[in-house]
Amino acid sequence: MLPAPTMRLRFREMTPDDLDDMAALLGDPQVMAFYPAPKSREDAARWIAWNQENYAEHGHGLWIVETLDGDFVGDCGLTWQDVNGTPALEVGYHVRAALQGQGFATEAAGACRDLARDVLHASDLVAIIHPENTASERVARKLGMERREDDRGGAIAVRTVLGMSL
């Protein structure tokens, strides 16, 4: 299963061949400003393996997002996360620094929201966001999400949960 292509973007599953691009993305201090630390190359390899497990177990995960010409944009997709002890379907997104601010995260996340609603028949979607990550919160709001609660269970002390019914 993959989200439908958008006007400018397409999706595909991550593979170990994406390690150079994913290590550059997740190792960039600007992209990882709201995470505990940028990820090492080994962490990026584990990230790819985690998503491959997600595809096998759930049929979805974070996918590679690329332009219709095949340029690497980042990742975006649907994963199960824990929100205060309850499983929640989350849309997540990372866009490489050089391509931020062009609406790519909103466009990719919109395709993932549509897949969650129309193919997974999910009733609910969340985004779990560091309270100072204004750009990420803005993307969630443009998808139609509103602030719901604080999550106190993750590695980052308190994160804001935005969500929407589908």
Ligand SMILES: CC(C)(COP(=O)(O)OP(=O)(O)OC[C@H]1O[C@@H](n2cnc3c(N)ncnc32)[C@H](O)[C@@H]1OP(=O)(O)O)[C@@H](O)C(=O)NCCC(=O)NCCS
């Ligand atoms: C969050 C992220 C994916 C957004 O990607 P993007 O392609 O630039 O997003 P979009 O262009 O679709 O939309 C970004 C919105 O945030 C706004 N924005 C960007 N930087 C901002 C800032 N510093 N303060 C306030 N708003 C900001 C933009 O103006 C835009 O809103 P608008 O359309 O109302 O003008 C990108 O910033 C990123 O990869 N950040 C690091 C990874 C991350 O934090 N991911 C989310 C984890 S929860």
